[in-house]
Amino acid sequence: xxxxxxLYLSALLFxxxxxxxxxxRNAIVVFMCVELMLNAANLxxxxxxxxxxxxxxxxxAFFTMVVAxxxxxxxxxxxxxxxxxxxxASVDDASLLKR
Amino acid sequence: xxxxxxxxxxIALPLAGAAILLxxxxxxxKWGHLLxxxxxxxxxxxxxxxxxxxxxRSNGQRPITQKLFEWISVGSFNIDAGLMxxxxxxxxxxxxxxxxxxxxxxxxxxxxxxxxRRRFFAFLNLFIAAMLLLVLGNxxxxxxVGWEGVGLASYLLIGFWNQKPAYATASKKAFVMNRIGDxxxxxxxxxxxxxxxxxxxxxxxxxxxxxxxAALTGIGxxxxxxxxxxxxxxxxxxxxGDAMAGPTPxxxxxxAATMVTAGVYLxxxxxxxxxxxxxxxxLVVIVGAITLMFGALIGTAKDDIKKALAAxxxxxxxxMILGAGLGPVGYAFAIMxxxxxxxxxxxxxxxxxxxxxxxxxxxxxxKYGALRKFMPITFATFGLGYLAILGVxxxxxxxxxxxIIETAFNSGGSKGVILGCVTLLGAGITAFYMTRVMxxxxxxxxxxxxxxxxxxxxxxxxxxxxxxxIGSVTSGYLLSHGDALVNWLSPLFESHGxxxxxxxPVVVSGLALVMVAVGVAIAFLKYSRNEVAxxxxxxxxxxxxxxxxxxxxxxxxxxxxxxxxxxxxxVLVKSDEAVIDGAVRGVGRLALGSGSSLRGIQTGFVRxxxxxxxxxxxxxxxxxxxxxx
Numbered sequence: 001x002x003x004x005x006x007l008y009l010s011a012l013l014f015x016x017x018x019x020x021x022x023x024x025r026n027a028i029v030v031f032m033c034v035e036l037m038l039n040a041a042n043l044x045x046x047x048x049x050x051x052x053x054x055x056x057x058x059x060x061a062f063f064t065m066v067v068a069x070x071x072x073x074x075x076x077x078x079x080x081x082x083x084x085x086x087x088x089a090s091v092d093d094a095s096l097l098k099r
Numbered sequence: 100x101x102x103x104x105x106x107x108x109x110i111a112l113p114l115a116g117a118a119i120l121l122x123x124x125x126x127x128x129k130w131g132h133l134l135x136x137x138x139x140x141x142x143x144x145x146x147x148x149x150x151x152x153x154x155x156r157s158n159g160q161r162p163i164t165q166k167l168f169e170w171i172s173v174g175s176f177n178i179d180a181g182l183m184x185x186x187x188x189x190x191x192x193x194x195x196x197x198x199x200x201x202x203x204x205x206x207x208x209x210x211x212x213x214x215x216r217r218r219f220f221a222f223l224n225l226f227i228a229a230m231l232l233l234v235l236g237n238x239x240x241x242x243x244v245g246w247e248g249v250g251l252a253s254y255l256l257i258g259f260w261n262q263k264p265a266y267a268t269a270s271k272k273a274f275v276m277n278r279i280g281d282x283x284x285x286x287x288x289x290x291x292x293x294x295x296x297x298x299x300x301x302x303x304x305x306x307x308x309x310x311x312x313a314a315l316t317g318i319g320x321x322x323x324x325x326x327x328x329x330x331x332x333x334x335x336x337x338x339x340g341d342a343m344a345g346p347t348p349x350x351x352x353x354x355a356a357t358m359v360t361a362g363v364y365l366x367x368x369x370x371x372x373x374x375x376x377x378x379x380x381x382l383v384v385i386v387g388a389i390t391l392m393f394g395a396l397i398g399t400a401k402d403d404i405k406k407a408l409a410a411x412x413x414x415x416x417x418x419m420i421l422g423a424g425l426g427p428v429g430y431a432f433a434i435m436x437x438x439x440x441x442x443x444x445x446x447x448x449x450x451x452x453x454x455x456x457x458x459x460x461x462x463x464x465x466k467y468g469a470l471r472k473f474m475p476i477t478f479a480t481f482g483l484g485y486l487a488i489l490g491v492x493x494x495x496x497x498x499x500x501x502x503i504i505e506t507a508f509n510s511g512g513s514k515g516v517i518l519g520c521v522t523l524l525g526a527g528i529t530a531f532y533m534t535r536v537m538x539x540x541x542x543x544x545x546x547x548x549x550x551x552x553x554x555x556x557x558x559x560x561x562x563x564x565x566x567x568x569i570g571s572v573t574s575g576y577l578l579s580h581g582d583a584l585v586n587w588l589s590p591l592f593e594s595h596g597x598x599x600x601x602x603x604p605v606v607v608s609g610l611a612l613v614m615v616a617v618g619v620a621i622a623f624l625k626y627s628r629n630e631v632a633x634x635x636x637x638x639x640x641x642x643x644x645x646x647x648x649x650x651x652x653x654x655x656x657x658x659x660x661x662x663x664x665x666x667x668x669x670v671l672v673k674s675d676e677a678v679i680d681g682a683v684r685g686v687g688r689l690a691l692g693s694g695s696s697l698r699g700i701q702t703g704f705v706r707x708x709x710x711x712x713x714x715x716x717x718x719x720x721x722x723x724x725x726x727x728x
Binding site: 018021022023025030091092094095096 | 702703704705706709710713
């Protein structure tokens, strides 16, 4: 099977994620879209690893997963705290730094 | 050169006096003046002791030095704070401390009613210490410290009664004009350091032999500028008349006998430079000649007794500067005139102070008259000083001034004739204005104010006057007897060949006496036979009017230096505000403006930030893609 197809899929997933981040207001959905972008990148890494015939891309994908896991911990904590204090999970409501 | 450990006491004693009086404050009001007088007197005794030691040594061994401490040590450049006492400095040391002590004694009585008498004595002691440092320093840099010190003391003492705004202004004027001269001295030191690498007197003397004439001329001219500032010589003479705002003892000590002669000392001390730089030497002579006429002409028109004497001082120092500019033949005579002048001019100033003391501080001579009967001692001492300044034999001025006139005549060529005539004419005018002072003050009918009750001054005041009068009578003979002073100073100066003798001493003395007699006669005709108006008459010639305004010196300075200077500062202030401040404020405004306009981007919405990041990333990728294609 042609390796380039995986790259097309990766680009498609990344685009869906990016659009989701920009257009959705719910913080949880935005968060999942970010995860989608990260995993699109992971897919690219693994595909390049396959194309080049070495393991560098695979290793970086593991790193990305670790970082994503950390990010989920911190990000979910922030979202839950904001929800508790403001009773809302909308990212547009959290614009206090502007004022 | 021999070293000594006791030179420092000359300076330390009066300096300690100044420090104690200033630091102890009002606690020392009761005894401060006695301490100051005692310390000044003990400094004089140290000077006498040094003189006796010096007399006991052979000619070549006479100069002694003392290293105080290492002052500046940078690489190969070393300057010690050091003192040097030689045949020239000892003359000054004795003059400064001797006359200084007499004036301290005089001031005890003269200033007895002043609530700030202690401060006055502290400043007097400070002056003595600074002046001694000036004449004892062994390098131009050490001299410079003393030079600035006397400037400071002079400023403090001229403005001693600074509660009067005019007096405060006078002290500021003296200080500012002196600064111009001080800059000359610092330039001279810089040129000497740049070309010779040394600033000590001995080092410069050695190096002068193999230094270019241009550099020596530059140093000489800068030293002359310094001398004109401190010695009130043309063109920096205008401060001396106003300096009479200080108490009269100050005028006697600082602005007649000692500080204003510092310029003569500087030129005489730097003889090795001027001897090797004929252009600078010629300028010295010209400055001296102009000033001696300038001062004499101002003196003829002044009604203020102290200002008349100040003009006379200016003129007499002109004689000294002229003498010092005549080269090796003239140095000793300049110093001799300086010493005799120190006696008779200090004596006359103290006499003027005594008259003012008896006349409710009136200084206008037109309000005096007939004081001879009421102040016999003042009249006698002032009269002896008067005879001395006129150059009547056998009084002091006869020896010293005639020597300068004779040297001027014999300096060769048309220069000699011109200088001789100027000095002769100056002697005649001196006789005129001094006779005028005598007549207006002591003879004729009284023109006093109603409240005036003239009386003789207490003994504390007339004793110093009497001692100075004795000096005015005898000093000339003593100093010139057997060429005493000339021989004493000769090791310091280059030996000189015989000059063509244009006029013999007898002829010169005769001519000078004729001029003096003419001057005296004109003064008698003008002021003794006619009634003297109590108010200065207005219907006078243009010359008198100009002379009354100090020959327009202030107007000239104002028009040529002050106003353009003010315009310049105005322009600089404006350009500072517009350009420099404008640039600084502009940067601030730019930052503020760009900040407030960029603030609009910060919406506070996470999604718009994310969109911007996304757009940025896309643009970046696109740019890379375009470039690498």
